[in-house]
Amino acid sequence: MSDDKLTPLRARIDAIDAQLLDLLNQRAKVAQEVGHVKAETNAPIFRPERELQVLRNVAERNPGPLIDSDLQTIFREIMSACRALERRMTVAYLGPEGTFSEAAVYSHFGHAVNGLPCASIDEVFRATEAGVADFGVVPVENSTEGAVNRTLDLLLQTTLTISGEVSLPVHHCLMTASGSMDGIRRICAHPQALAQCQGWLNQHYPALARDPVSSNGEAARIAAQDHAVAAIAGEMAGEKHGLRVVNSQVQDDPHNRTRFGVIGRLRTAPSGHDRTALVLSVANKAGAVYNLLAPLARNGVSMTRFESRPARMGTWEYYFYVDVEGHADETRMATALTELKENAAFFKVLGSYPCSL
Amino acid sequence: MSDDKLTPLRARIDAIDAQLLDLLNQRAKVAQEVGHVKAETNAPIFRPERELQVLRNVAERNPGPLIDSDLQTIFREIMSACRALERRMTVAYLGPEGTFSEAAVYSHFGHAVNGLPCASIDEVFRATEAGVADFGVVPVENSTEGAVNRTLDLLLQTTLTISGEVSLPVHHCLMTASGSMDGIRRICAHPQALAQCQGWLNQHYPALARDPVSSNGEAARIAAQDHAVAAIAGEMAGEKHGLRVVNSQVQDDPHNRTRFGVIGRLRTAPSGHDRTALVLSVANKAGAVYNLLAPLARNGVSMTRFESRPARMGTWEYYFYVDVEGHADETRMATALTELKENAAFFKVLGSYPCSL
Numbered sequence: 001m002s003d004d005k006l007t008p009l010r011a012r013i014d015a016i017d018a019q020l021l022d023l024l025n026q027r028a029k030v031a032q033e034v035g036h037v038k039a040e041t042n043a044p045i046f047r048p049e050r051e052l053q054v055l056r057n058v059a060e061r062n063p064g065p066l067i068d069s070d071l072q073t074i075f076r077e078i079m080s081a082c083r084a085l086e087r088r089m090t091v092a093y094l095g096p097e098g099t100f101s102e103a104a105v106y107s108h109f110g111h112a113v114n115g116l117p118c119a120s121i122d123e124v125f126r127a128t129e130a131g132v133a134d135f136g137v138v139p140v141e142n143s144t145e146g147a148v149n150r151t152l153d154l155l156l157q158t159t160l161t162i163s164g165e166v167s168l169p170v171h172h173c174l175m176t177a178s179g180s181m182d183g184i185r186r187i188c189a190h191p192q193a194l195a196q197c198q199g200w201l202n203q204h205y206p207a208l209a210r211d212p213v214s215s216n217g218e219a220a221r222i223a224a225q226d227h228a229v230a231a232i233a234g235e236m237a238g239e240k241h242g243l244r245v246v247n248s249q250v251q252d253d254p255h256n257r258t259r260f261g262v263i264g265r266l267r268t269a270p271s272g273h274d275r276t277a278l279v280l281s282v283a284n285k286a287g288a289v290y291n292l293l294a295p296l297a298r299n300g301v302s303m304t305r306f307e308s309r310p311a312r313m314g315t316w317e318y319y320f321y322v323d324v325e326g327h328a329d330e331t332r333m334a335t336a337l338t339e340l341k342e343n344a345a346f347f348k349v350l351g352s353y354p355c356s357l
Numbered sequence: 358m359s360d361d362k363l364t365p366l367r368a369r370i371d372a373i374d375a376q377l378l379d380l381l382n383q384r385a386k387v388a389q390e391v392g393h394v395k396a397e398t399n400a401p402i403f404r405p406e407r408e409l410q411v412l413r414n415v416a417e418r419n420p421g422p423l424i425d426s427d428l429q430t431i432f433r434e435i436m437s438a439c440r441a442l443e444r445r446m447t448v449a450y451l452g453p454e455g456t457f458s459e460a461a462v463y464s465h466f467g468h469a470v471n472g473l474p475c476a477s478i479d480e481v482f483r484a485t486e487a488g489v490a491d492f493g494v495v496p497v498e499n500s501t502e503g504a505v506n507r508t509l510d511l512l513l514q515t516t517l518t519i520s521g522e523v524s525l526p527v528h529h530c531l532m533t534a535s536g537s538m539d540g541i542r543r544i545c546a547h548p549q550a551l552a553q554c555q556g557w558l559n560q561h562y563p564a565l566a567r568d569p570v571s572s573n574g575e576a577a578r579i580a581a582q583d584h585a586v587a588a589i590a591g592e593m594a595g596e597k598h599g600l601r602v603v604n605s606q607v608q609d610d611p612h613n614r615t616r617f618g619v620i621g622r623l624r625t626a627p628s629g630h631d632r633t634a635l636v637l638s639v640a641n642k643a644g645a646v647y648n649l650l651a652p653l654a655r656n657g658v659s660m661t662r663f664e665s666r667p668a669r670m671g672t673w674e675y676y677f678y679v680d681v682e683g684h685a686d687e688t689r690m691a692t693a694l695t696e697l698k699e700n701a702a703f704f705k706v707l708g709s710y711p712c713s714l
Contacts, residue, residue, distance in 0.1 A: 005394045006391060006394055006395075009390055009391050013384060013388065016380055016383055017411065017414075017432070018418070020380055020432075020435070021415060021418060021419065021428070023373055024377070024423060024431065025419070025422065027370060027373045028421075028422050029422060030366055030369045030370050030373065031370065032422060034363060034366050034370075037362045037363055037366065050367075054371075057371075058374070061375070062378065065442055066385045066438055066442070067469075070437070070441060070468070070469045071378070071381065073434050073438070074431060074435055075374070078377070080427070081423055081427035082423070084424065085422055085423070103459075103460070110430075111427070111430050112430070117592065119592070119602040119605075171474075179476070235476075245476040248474060
């Protein structure tokens with residue numbers, strides 16, 4: 001039938017594939033030469049700033065019809081395969097296999113790496129510090145559960161630096177013990193989750209009370225015990241408490257995300273679109289935090305995240321985790337950081353890294 | 358320093374990338390023409406047998422230095438991106454997101470599809486039968502937990518056929534409540550898991566008793582309660598019961614795998630290296646099963662899997678799930694199937710599909 005028309009088209013695709021195969025191996029040979037040059041000077045195999053520049057270029061120069069993000073997925077795998085010819089890197093992550101953290105590894109490094117699942121966030125740090133792994137990938141922030149405290153505590157002490165970030169989409173589900181909304185009188189969730197699902201809830205369940213609780217995980221726990229309660233949470237939390245999904249994807253913004261940090265011994269060079277993560281502390285007196293941050297504003301450095309965390313030990317009451325736009329090697333950032341350091345009782349640059357796509 | 362040497366090499370890589378970008382979009386344009394031809398005749402967008410042929414060709418013709426499997430990952434994404442220009446397919450899987458099932462989806466279809474997480478295996482079937490999803494991906498067999506019974510039961514009744522298989526590596530861990538082996542007196546696991554870890558256990562814990570139990574999940578449950586017990590199980594099972602990993606990857610064979618089936622309305626054409634899945638039943642009398650299978654041997658069709666499952670309803674005591682080598686459209690297989698059908702009280706072809714790489 002249509003095979004008469006398809007056969008010549010398939011032959012054209014096969015011819016293009018033969019050219020692709022040839023070009024990809026040409027690229028691999030040049031990458032091997034790069035590897036030899038790097039080996040002479042002990043330069044790092046993985047240059048995230050360079051790989052992100054390649055991915056940004058691909059999107060900029062893409063004439064279509066391929067979609068930018070699909071092309072970037074292809075080029076990420078091409079770079080991963082070429083890099084693996086220099087050496088196949090090992091990347092530690094919070095296991096088990098088949099989790100979001102593993103997905104974060106492959107979305108950052110491509111598939112041509114060895115994943116090393118670890119039983120805890122502590123172990124990811126240990127494996128990477130000990131050199132068993134070249135890099136580690138750890139969760140930093142869930143969109144509604146907030147910061148991952150264990151990661152923040154370990155970042156404070158580690159000798160490793162952050163060399164990249166990965167953010168993966170995450171969906172909120174409406175869940176109950178029965179899987180139906182019969183007999184449900186209120187909906188529990190973290191206030192941020194309730195806010196993120198407001199439009200959807202107004203449309204579908206305008207009459208039900210909304211009850212803010214400390215976390216979405218807590219909401220799931222309550223819904224498992226009180227059958228008049230529905231929870232909004234990630235499916236993982238629901239599954240943990242034996243809940244059933246009534247509706248998946250109830251958040252108004254489909255771009256809800258979880259962030260991961262890539263840790264290692266690598267210090268990245270500026271890519272032109274970078275972020276720097278800092279931890280600071282000050283003596284506890286009025287206006288101290290405001291004064292502390294003044295150097296950023298004065299030097300025109302934008303803050304993209306500010307988070308405080310009670311100190312579990314030592315002299316300071318709070319640590320402040322601050323993300324700013326730019327690379328620590330850029331002039332005005334370097335000036336701002338020097339001034340910040342002078343005012344702070346505790347000061348640590350966790351790392352500068354290219355922003356994820 | 359080494360940048361003098363690296364700059365010209367990077368320029369060569371950039372030039373190759375520009376050619377790749379051009380070729381990839383040329384390929385996409387031809388794929389769009391293929392889409393128009395297919396649309397005229399309502400031909401399927403996804404042709405797994407064709408995609409697997411492309412992937413096998415790539416490996417056969419690869420002159421190196423790129424590794425075959427890395428190249429296949431790249432080409433899978435290329436085909437996925439081109440296919441998405443015809444239409445971005447939806448694939449249902451057993452959620453939540455970030456699980457093995459989701460990984461199975463992307464390893465089969467590439468990343469340019471929409472994943473649809475479902476709360477149960479039943480829902481994956483329903484979503485696919487209802488046409489909400491183009492395909493569904495369901496677990497069929499765990500290497501040590503054995504068949505996934507719910508999937509087998511649903512396959513018996515569904516109007517869908519199996520159009521592909523995915524197999525993913527899975528690792529056994531030695532786990533205890535404390536994370537150490539202090540005070541441990543015996544090791545529990547499914548007998549198959551104990552067998553698979555025999556060499557490792559002989560080397561590391563020759564003195565500890567080994568206690569076969571019904572499943573690795575059950576072993577994890579016991580170890581959580583009895584602190585003189587260590588369990589061998591997947592990390593997921595351990596995490597569910599709050600166990601800590603003492604050693605990951607204790608199986609002797611690193612190629613332990615979990616199998617998934619791809620279900621849909623698509624009937625694949627022969628790829629040259631296929632498998633056919635059947636369900637059969639016979640009246641319960643001596644020699645019946647032996648006689649039932651005779652047509653396979655007579656026609657030179659190899660059986661790769663044979664599994665019996667008690668019938669939960671109806672006339673027959675057992676259903677036999679049989680995998681054979683070859684495609685149902687091949688002559689000798691067609692002959693064998695016709696003969697099988699004549700002897701069987703129940704007979705259903707679940708599908709013919711290309712063997713995974």
